[in-house]
Amino acid sequence: MAKSHDERIAVLTFASVYPHYVTKVEKKGRTVEELHQVIMWLTGFTERTLQKHIKGGTTFEEFFAAAKLNPNAHLITGAICGYCVEEIENPLTQKVRYLDKLVDELAKGTMEKILRSA
Known part of the structure; x- marks a missing residue:
């Protein structure tokens, strides 16, 4: 990825x-509460x-x-925005x-899959 891309982000x-x-999530019938659950899972907020x-x-x-x-x-693996997330260096x-x-994934799938557990 170009440095300028990382700087813009x-x-x-x-x-x-x-x-x-x-x-995006509401168009697929999901709720803001589910969105927040996903964000809080990732960030600990x-x-x-x-x-x-x-x-x-x-x-x-x-x-x-x-x-x-x-x-x-x-x-969390797979492609998003044309990039393989596990290969992003920044x-x-x-x-x-x-x-x-x-x-x-929230827009497409189930919470069980999204809230990964090892």
Whole structure:
């Protein structure tokens, strides 16, 4: 991945992308509550902390710096946005793509599959 791509992701605000996540899951009959469950699983955030990030101007860099990534996040594999998530070298870009992949899976699948357990 080009460095400029990683830099763009770092400064992108979570709040600017969040409405797209909501639209994507709701179009497939899923709920905002399920979306939040998935985000909280990945990040370790509480609902209150998540709301602060949604309302604030938190960049993805700040968002994931504050997160305590789920120990099973490495089990998230497959392609998203043309990239194989397990092969992404930039740690922040990989975390953002983990989130993208989980949102994509929520739109398509079941919570049991999404909330991976080793």
